[in-house]
Amino acid sequence: MAEGLAGHGEAAPGDHLQAIYGLWLPGHQLERGAAPWLDPYSFQPAVEPRVNFSAWPFGLAFWPLERLLGAVGAWNAFLLLTYAASGLLAFVWLEALGLSRPAALVGGLAFALAPYRAAQAAAGHLLAPVSMLLPLALWAVERRLVLVAAAALASIPLSGQIHLALGAIPFVLVYAASRRRLRAGAIAAAFATAAGLLVYSVSIRGSIGSGGRSFGQVERYSAELADLVSRDARHGIETFAFLGWLTPLLALAGASVLLREQRRVGIALGLGALVPILLALGANLPGYERLWRILPGLRETRVPERFLPIACLCLAALVALALARVPRRAALLALALVAVDLRAGVDLFHPAAADAGSRVYAARPRALPLLELPVFLPDRQEGSVYQYYAVQAPGPRSGGYSTVAPRAADAALRALRPLTCGRRPEELPETVLVHRGLYRDRAQCLAGLLEALQRRGYVAISREHKLTLYRLGG
Secondary structure (H helix, E strand, O other), X not given: OEEOOOOOOOOOOOHHHHHHHHHHHHHHHHHOOOOOOEEOOXXXXXXXXXXXXXXXXXXXXXXXXXHHHHHHHHHHHHHHHHHHHHHHHHHHHHHHOOOOHHHHHHHHHHHHOOHHHHHHXXXXXXXXXXXXXXXXXXXXXXXXXXXXXXXXXXXXXXXXXXXXXXXXHHHHHHHHHXXXXXXXXXXXXXXXXXXXXXXXXXXXXXXXXXXXXXXXHHHHHOOOHXXXXXXXXXXXXXXXXXXXXXXXXXXXXXXXXXXXXXXXXXXXXXXXXXXXXXXXXXXXXXXXXXXHHXXXXXXXXXXXXXXXXXXXXXXXXXXXXXXXXXXXXXXXXHHHHHHHHHHOOOOOOEOOOOOOOOHHHHOOOOOOOEEEEOOOOOOOHHHHHHHHHHHHOOOOEOOOOOOOOEHHHHHHHHHHHHHHHOOOHHHOOOEEEEEHHHHOOOHHHHHHHHHHHHHHOEEEEEEEOOEEEEEEOX
């Protein structure tokens, strides 16, 4: 279950492969008696084992799924379970607000099926499942369960979702103040801020992602007003920001009720919906560039829509509030209408080639770092293919995929890039694995590599589909 990129005879690239790898690592590490928070395989031997923040907090839950269903089945099951968990947590929070069960059920469904969250899941981004921690934090604030609120909110940055955390922390504070539970909100915000600083110092500072993005990248990923009402991913899945047609109207009705009866809460939820929607417009919003340059942390981001899970939750809550006093049958009718509104015509998930059980990777020497060709720089999505095959055949490898990879990894891969086309063949290691599917637009480069391998005495020791494993001397 992914966005359906072409595999060209091998596993299709995509962020879903990066997510599978990150979620798989903790269980694998525990099975071999190693630290479950480390990645000992990517970008080897250029860097020390790196902290795998993407494994938190779902890595241990993914472990039994992977052992039972395999990596592909575990990913599909994980996505489906996170839909249910997200809706359930939103439902529980709305019930804690005193709403009727039918109204809370509609709100939970609206959050679970929010198109933006579905788009992020289809893209393989863990932003979608991590966003369920937001209603959990609000429920804990509502119940004055300070430690639960702190753990839930801090887990958002600890999972690597720093962009979402930049919005979630102030939103939880504002919500807590509106509900006169500022102590719980302040403690949770303090823990989350400390967690964010930890992730920044360990993972982001000194990486290829530190020092800020270019505003040109922000412009590329900024949504337009039409994207807020379009059921199609007009410019790609990153700028998809559809909010529904009926759902926002019901949310407006809920906001009008709330502003009359609980003004402070109405303002908190209204701002929680409106501000992320406006910020999703990014470069298309007057003044956003100035804001992006001066706000701490925002300069490190490039996709303005990352705050939208907050808006999805607030819209869901306002929909539930609009239905709080209607008869049960009307609420159930609204349940069906909201489901149709959010999902009809929204085509996001497409099957992606998995290539499970590769015999070529099974034949790779596990102790030696593996050079996979072509070489991709760490921020190139195609490197996710190499991470996925590492789930099948664990072992150190030169490549990987991370937008916050250490600069040393980037420098090492830049030095290895000439090997992609067979230049400097004397620097090739004893074992290399060629992905011909990833050479689909570079036939001349592939021919140069194969010629260099033959000239140097490499022999193909395993071949399947578009994958070939070569070893010096056979």
